[in-house]
Amino acid sequence: MKAALAHRKIGFFLVLASVLALGVAWWVENILHIMPCELCLVERWPWRILLLVGLIDILLPGVAGGPVLWLSVPLLVASVGLAFCHAGVEWGWWPSPLPGCHAPHIHGTTMAERLASMPLLPGKPCDYPTYLVPAVPLSMSVLGGLYAAVVLGIFVVMKQRAKQAVRRIFH
Template identity: 25%
Template structure:
């Protein structure tokens, strides 16, 4: 059997993830946090790897896709845990009012047009799940597709 179908589905999944992220950011005006932006990178890499694997279906390329999908689910689980207060998130995007890292110039600056989006707050949910939660589910499906493609290659 050919690995083309699972690769095409994996490509579509990552493209849909990125399209959804940009739709919610630019059309719905739901700003992403730092961890949300980080979660986009594996999907961008997966788009490139899936396109390459569709042209050149070598097991090494497909294995790289499975590895990147694993990174994607790791980031999504981490972010989901931060949102649900299961563990602490990075200090640059979670609660706290420590201003000690800012200079006087930074504190007086009026150049800020938007606030910092907190990683430990769910900015929007659908059916009780955050975008990070949906990314866990999507990334799990992507891992299955990449492993299926690897097996078929």
């Protein structure tokens, strides 16, 4: 019973952490009207999947919840890795691996051909960082990576405490 409750707390934590990450991204895009780049959109996927992992743990605490929680580790590591990749693009260390992050290739000899080859929606270049806090020189992608690392650390601590609670019950 206590083990299932400890796991369920971890599931709630993962759901809240995911909702916060996705909520900030939604707020920046829809309230502040800052267009995300293609890498920004990719960086949201680990949080969406992590939300599902947390929900599975809450809904199925004993059956699939505990083992499913371990999926959060590679998801959070992937989130940190994506943030590092994006930060490297912002800092000019390497080009973006995604084609949508590059300037569009406009071709054609006439103005009509050039206009037809332009994308319908303008894209934000991935090497143009978004700074949410003016006094803090950390871009949104760097802050997202730091947040994922903190969530991973808290997850590991919570998982170890749950393991210790189970040991106390059975010993």
